[in-house]
Amino acid sequence: xxxxxxxxxxxxxxxxxxxxxxxxxxxxxxxxxxxxxxxxxxxxxxxxxxxxxxxxxxxxxxxxxxxxxxxxxxxxxxxxxxxxxxxxxxxxxxxxxxxxxxxxxxxxxxxxxxxxxxxxxxxxxxxxxxxxxxxxxxxxxxxxxxxxxxxxxxxxxxxxxxxxxxxxxxxxxxxxxxxxxxxxxxxxxxxxxxxxxxxxxxxxxxxxxxxxxx
Numbered sequence: 001x002x003x004x005x006x007x008x009x010x011x012x013x014x015x016x017x018x019x020x021x022x023x024x025x026x027x028x029x030x031x032x033x034x035x036x037x038x039x040x041x042x043x044x045x046x047x048x049x050x051x052x053x054x055x056x057x058x059x060x061x062x063x064x065x066x067x068x069x070x071x072x073x074x075x076x077x078x079x080x081x082x083x084x085x086x087x088x089x090x091x092x093x094x095x096x097x098x099x100x101x102x103x104x105x106x107x108x109x110x111x112x113x114x115x116x117x118x119x120x121x122x123x124x125x126x127x128x129x130x131x132x133x134x135x136x137x138x139x140x141x142x143x144x145x146x147x148x149x150x151x152x153x154x155x156x157x158x159x160x161x162x163x164x165x166x167x168x169x170x171x172x173x174x175x176x177x178x179x180x181x182x183x184x185x186x187x188x189x190x191x192x193x194x195x196x197x198x199x200x201x202x203x204x205x206x207x208x209x210x211x212x213x214x
Contacts, residue, residue: 001121001145003190004042009033013061014192016149020121021046027120028053028075029140029149030192033064036072052076052120054112056151057137058083059164060093060103062192067104078118080129081111083136112138128179132172133160141183148199149190154180156189156197159208176209 004017009032016029017039026048028039043050053075055063063086069075085092090103112118116127118140126141130153137160139150152160154176162169180189185200203211 001123001142002046003147004039005190005196006035006038007032008035008038009061009064011061012193014190014194015039016190017042018121019043019046019048021048023122024048025121026050028069029190030054030056030062030151031065031069032061035065036068049073050075052078054118054140054149055079055083055087055108056139056149056192057134058086059134059152060086060090062151063087063090063106064103066106070106076109077106078110078112079108080113080136080138081108082131083134084108084111086134086136130154130172130175130179131166132162132168132170132175134164135166137175139179141187146184146186147188147190148180148183150180150192152192154189154197154202154206154209155191155193156195156202157206158194159206160192173209177211181209181211 002019006015013032015032015035019026050073088105112127114129118125128139130137133152137151139148141148162172183199187199189197
């Protein structure tokens with residue numbers, strides 16, 4: 001499995017294209033604006049077909065290209081149902097962002113939740129629910145690849161903002177401790193913004209949420 005990190009859109013949100021040239025398939029985690037133009041040449045070069053789009057949460061910068069991808073590829077879309085209003089009715093975000101975002105609502109094909117196991121690219125991904133930044137924020141964890149795609153729950157040296165509707169620092173802190181910090185320390189954390197980090201590095205150095213002293 002190859003992980004392509006593709007910052008895209010007006011605030012450089014990370015989209016992650018996972019490809020397996022031997023199997024000829026690819027999945028995309030999050031769809032920031034303009035990512036379709038970035039993934040097309042990669043898919044062509046590696047001879048892969050995009051089969052699924054997994055949304056870590058429903059905020060506009062992670063879903064902006066979803067409808068366009070659906071039309072272009074027929075991709076199957078997965079997300080957590082707690083973010084259904086944001087994904088299907090993006091005008092909700094315009095109300096609290098105070099801006100016309102020009103978003104297009106989409107229908108999710110398959111809802112995911114805590115403890116689900118998804119098979120893609122010949123490997124298993126575990127779904128963990130990590131609300132606090134957004135009600136439906138989830139992470140996708142591939143144990144054999146030592147990789148966790150966490151959306152905006154946790155960043156390198158930071159955490160997702162909790163001041164938007166549906167946000168709560170107390171819930172976010174609990175989610176990070178119970179759902180992210182319980183992963184192996186050498187797990188690479190791929191966040192919705194910024195550079196990668198590891199679970200171990202954040203447990204000892206994140207100024208917002210450090211691991212509890214044993």
